[in-house]
Amino acid sequence: MKSISERDKEVIWHPYTQMQTSGMPVAIVKGEGAYIYDENNKKYIDAISSWWVNTLGHCNKYIASKISEQLMKLEHVIFAGFTHEPAVELAERLLKHLPLNHKKIFYSDNGSTAVEVALKMALQFWTNNGLKKQKIIAFRNAYHGDTFGAMSVSGRSVFTTPFSDLLFDVEFIDVPVKGQEEISFLQLQKAAKSDDVAAFIFEPLVQGAAGMVMYAPEILDEMLAICNEKNIITIADEVMTGFYRTGTFFATDRLKNKPDIICLSKGITGGFMAMGVTSCNEKIYNAFLSEDKTKTLYHGHSYTGNPLSCAAAIASLDLYEDKTCEENVLRISFRNDVFRKQIQHYQSVSEVRSTGTILAIELKTSEGTSYHSNIRTSIYDFFMAKGILMRPLGNILYILPPYCISDEDLDIIYSAITDFLESYNIK
Ligand code: PMP
Helix, strand or coil, X not given: CCCHHHHHHHHCCCCXXXXXXXXXXXXXXXXXXXXXXXXXXXXXXXXXXXXXXXXXXXXXXXXXXXXXXXXXXXXXXXXXXXXXXXXXXXXXXXXXXXXXXXXEEEEECCHHHHHHHHHHHHHHHHHHCCCCCCEEEEECCXXXXXXXHXXXXXXXXXXXXXXXXXXXXXXXXXXXXXXXXXXXXXXXXXXXXXXXXXXXXXXXXXXXXXXXXXXXXXXXXXXXXXXXXXXCEEEEECCCCCCCCCCCCCHHHHCCCCCCEEXXXXXXXXXXXXXXXXXXXXXXXHCCCCCCHHHCCCCCCCCCCCHHHHHHHHHHHHHHHCHHHHHHXXXXXXXXXXXXXXXXXXXXXXXXXXXXXXEEEEECCCCCCCCCCCHHHHHHHHHHHCCEECCCECCEEEECCCCCCCHHXXXXXXXXXXXXXXXXXXX
């Protein structure tokens, strides 16, 4: 009999995978807390929360039971002209965590669609106001998703090269990493001078796919102040940073100046169901209110506001709001920081950084930082052999664990990293 992996090879095309050279996919048959189990019953610690979504661990019984309850009541209903209790409750509860002036929640399916909706809200805000403002400012090397709008505002890279002529122009500015704040700030100031800037989009505090690049809230706050002054709409892409990933409920909680639009996904359902959310303040929303139908936001997906996703998100919120969640986040953040200090002077390490529950280690290489860095595969294999799922971004290895991970499992990961760093010869 063929294994699941063998059957997969015959029929499936996987994301972000060169199918000709990729090995056998690992078939996972069970998840439990911080662990996933393959078809041979090998256990792995999921050190990256399965592409950053399983913030609350796998197969959380509480979330599962709430989805199951919902499943017996209403699985789905069209969301134009109709509504339901889980969608309303979720919006009410999310708004309690979002900036005070955020008034509306728009549902979609994933992080990329949450960003698409945000871009459309920002661009149409201006046309609805009778103004032609179409320029978007974004950070260099940003990653906002794989749909065309989201790709356009993302850094130009190997991910976007085949489509580069089709992406709209964006004014890219440098990320204000330590030591670069002034340069980046001046670039924003310059870009903001032009009258045609519609919006500024950013991943607050941590640029995920760029390699867990981190920067300080203070400088971002100053950048938002300039945008407010120049009437530029600000869009925070909290798809990865939301739900305590950076230590606070949202990364933008650390800012005094609040974004006009916020994108959420990933951890919103604890990793159970696909969902995207775009929230906005009254200023944005009001620009779409009119007797004139052309001012409508004509955007929607078949599964918008899916009741099962909403139920999963409400149950996840129950857990996020429980004090054990915050305690776990603090515990992981503290331990990551201690470990960061222990390894920062290793010869093979060019930089170690941590923010909240994210720890990133940039390895020295002769080829510099690159997603296609040759060492990526060897790092991946090294950790998989030790039963740890880690998916380096080129020469940057990072952990972004579910909050239920135990201290013992963190120690297993830390010690595997130390073994790796000690055996690594700069290539
Ligand atoms: N924005 C950010 C900051 C992300 O990290 C991602 C996904 N890694 C996305 C958007 C796109 O989300 P999705 O993969 O759900 O479309």
